[in-house]
Amino acid sequence: MRPTFRLALALAFTTIATTALADTPEEHGQPVLDPSAAGTSLPTLDLEADAERGIDINVRFPFLAFVHTIDPWTEQSMMNVSWHPGCPVPISDLRAVDMTYWGFDKRPHWGRLIVHHDVSASVVRAFKAMYTARFPIRRMEPVDRYGGSDDASMLADNTSAFNCRAKTGGTTFSIHSYGRAIDINTVENPYVKGALVLPSTGAPFADRTNIRPGMILEGDLVTRAFDLEGFDWGGRWTSLKDYQHFEIVPPTN
Ligand SMILES: [Zn+2]
Numbered sequence: 574m575r576p577t578f579r580l581a582l583a584l585a586f587t588t589i590a591t592t593a594l595a596d597t598p599e600e601h602g603q604p605v606l607d608p609s610a611a612g613t614s615l616p617t618l619d620l621e622a623d624a625e626r627g628i629d630i631n632v633r634f635p636f637l638a639f640v641h642t643i644d645p646w647t648e649q650s651m652m653n654v655s656w657h658p659g660c661p662v663p664i665s666d667l668r669a670v671d672m673t674y675w676g677f678d679k680r681p682h683w684g685r686l687i688v689h690h691d692v693s694a695s696v697v698r699a700f701k702a703m704y705t706a707r708f709p710i711r712r713m714e715p716v717d718r719y720g721g722s723d724d725a726s727m728l729a730d731n732t733s734a735f736n737c738r739a740k741t742g743g744t745t746f747s748i749h750s751y752g753r754a755i756d757i758n759t760v761e762n763p764y765v766k767g768a769l770v771l772p773s774t775g776a777p778f779a780d781r782t783n784i785r786p787g788m789i790l791e792g793d794l795v796t797r798a799f800d801l802e803g804f805d806w807g808g809r810w811t812s813l814k815d816y817q818h819f820e821i822v823p824p825t826n
Contacts (some may be wrong), residue, residue: 638697638700640669642669643667644669648664660737660750661746661751662752667688667735670696679709686734688734689753692753692802699795699802699804706794708794709786711729712730718731727760727764733756737750741771741815748822754821759772761788763817764815765814789817791809805820
């Protein structure tokens with residue numbers, strides 16, 4: 574390559590690069606989103622600095638919820654995992670609720686609950702109350718991510734709803750099988766029956782007098798929010814305590 578031609582080529586590339594840089598959204602004062610940051614959480618920000626500047630986090634990151642019918646891709650992921658032929662409700666009766674939740678990291682995140690369409694509006698209102706009050710939630714993923722295993726989902730401290738399965742310690746369908754039961758922060762709010770604590774990592778939280786973040790307690794904002802929607806709380810049961818569990822028993826035909 575002749576030196577003059579090489580110089581011309583370098584100049585041409587410099588011109589292209591400069592043009593491209595000058596045309597980036599940043600030049601126009603718009604935020605540039607990093608595509609690699611998409612997925613698990615919304616872009617992070619300095620909440621303390623925002624507070625000092627008087628920016629209301631509720632305005633910047635309001636509670637958002639979208640209720641969808643189950644799309645074919647989601648149905649495929651549920652088939653023979655959280656749902657199988659013989660389950661008491663068809664997938665067409667279920668809804669995917671995509672919504673923001675407040676994390677233990679004091680940041681908003683996107684989560685998804687699969688619930689019965691009859692209770693989807695109630696679920697959105699209850700979780701809005703929790704988000705607004707900054708009640709922390711560890712994670713919120715459909716149980717299909719855990720192979721439909723309630724044990725694996727509980728160990729992950731996962732908040733979830735629909736799962737067509739037998740009652741814990743029983744043979745009849747759990748209310749989760751109807752998409753009408755929700756488990757929240759399963760480690761901080763374990764299932765306790767005598768000496769049995771599920772998940773096992775929830776054992777330190779069997780003591781309900783030592784109050785820690787993410788725990789659900791009688792009369793707190795979480796139980797009040799679900800009371801308003803007509804849910805029964807497992808923390809009020811007498812034969813056992815299921816602190817993570819809220820349900821609305823399906824109407825009998
Ligand atoms: Zn439950």
